[in-house]
Amino acid sequence: MKKILLTLALTFLLSLFTSVVFAQDPTPSDDEVNAVASQLYCPVCESTPLDVCPTEACRQWRDLIRQQLADGMTEDQIKQYFVDNYGARVLAEPPKQGSYWLFYILPPVIILAGAIILFRSLKAWTKPIAAPASSGAERSEPSKDEYVSKFEEELKKRK
Amino acid sequence: MTETTNPKRGVPIWVQIAIWLFIAALLALVGVTLSKRQQGTVQPGDTIPNFTLPLFSGYEYEGQNEVKLSAFEGKLVVLNFWASWCKPCEQEAAELEEAWEYYEPNGDVVFLGVDYVDTEPEARAYLKKFGITFFNGPDMGTKISQIFRVRGVPETYFIDQSGTLYYVKVGPFVSVDEIKSIIDQKLP
Structure with missing residues (x-):
């Protein structure tokens, strides 16, 4: 009796396992393919991400990605395959290595330098012109340009 | 103060x-x-730097699965860039094979096919479909096409016996005679 029960239990467990296996869809969906394809660019159609590129070459690449996903390759492994075969320029994001670091370093450096220059310039433009060093009551008066003073004197004379 | x-x-x-x-x-x-x-593209008169072309299985050179351009020193090299997704390439595939079969017995001309930005199963199907027998391999990392600054396919580069480029054909050949006329310029 025990043997029968054990056999039934094992059969039940085995049937559960196989049903789970058969329930899996072996063909990756378009969304799964496009999730990887959107991170790649075909060198033939520059500036067009692989997931929306309409050419035959791109269709072949997407089919290849589908096959690689079905074979169990990870996203990183697929991207590495494309880099090995077609060069790093196929990546939407340059790899963080070698001279490609420039793509990551240069923009923030340029923006930072621009911000510093802008800040200094604005500071210089908004700073009031320093009064000449003097003493007593004169110090509180705003300084006058020599030419403006003469101009005002001439105006007074004419009145 | x-x-x-x-x-x-x-x-x-x-x-x-x-x-x-x-x-x-x-x-x-x-x-x-x-x-x-x-x-x-590179211009006639330019010396072509050495490069290595990995070869598809079944297209090996002297048993090796890759070949360097320098291996063909003293021979005229016809370097053809193609791809399975390229319709104009199909127009010239048969002509290239015919020209290769014409020059192969003498051994002074070598045809090299460089598969540009392609997938291997489709590339193999293309080679089989057109019965291509000359050396062929993928442009790994697009390194070779970058040397030649290839703008599209098909493009064919004729390199003389001293390793200097002497003719560039952009687009498909229209006949075998066209290919022969370019090659024969440099043959004794």
Whole structure:
């Protein structure tokens, strides 16, 4: 009796396992393919991400990605395959290595330098012109340009 | 009592020089990149640097699965860039194979097919469909096409016995005679 029960239990467990296996869809969906394809660019159609590129070459690449996903390759492994075969320029994001670091370093450096220059310039433009060093009551008066003073004197004379 | 004012602090001269040098280097880099893009393909008269072409299985050279251009020193090399997704390539595939079969027995001309930005199953199907027998392999990392600054496919480069490029054909050949006429210019 025990043997029968054990056999039934094992059969039940085995049937559960196989049903789970058969329930899996072996063909990756378009969304799964496009999730990887959107991170790649075909060198033939520059500036067009692989997931929306309409050419035959791109269709072949997407089919290849589908096959690689079905074979169990990870996203990183697929991207590495494309880099090995077609060069790093196929990546939407340059790899963080070698001279490609420039793509990551240069923009923030340029923006930072621009911000510093802008800040200094604005500071210089908004700073009031320093009064000449003097003493007593004169110090509180705003300084006058020599030419403006003469101009005002001439105006007074004419009145 | 007199009041002293601080002299206005400017950007140090070395910082200014560094900034200008940086901007100049950046502009030079952009200039060189743009200039390279506008250059087009390599030109006749240019010496072709050595490169390695991995070969598809079934297309090996003397049992090796890759071949260097330098291995063909003293021979005329016809380097054809193609792809399975390229319709114009199909127009010339049969002509190229026919020309290869014509020159192969003498051994003084070598045909090399470079599969550009392609997938291997489709490339193999293409080679089989057109019965291509000359050496063929993928352009791994698009390194070879970058040497030649290939703009599209098909493009064919004729390299003479001294390793100098002497003719560039952009687009498909219209006949075997066209291919022969270009090759025969450099054969004794």
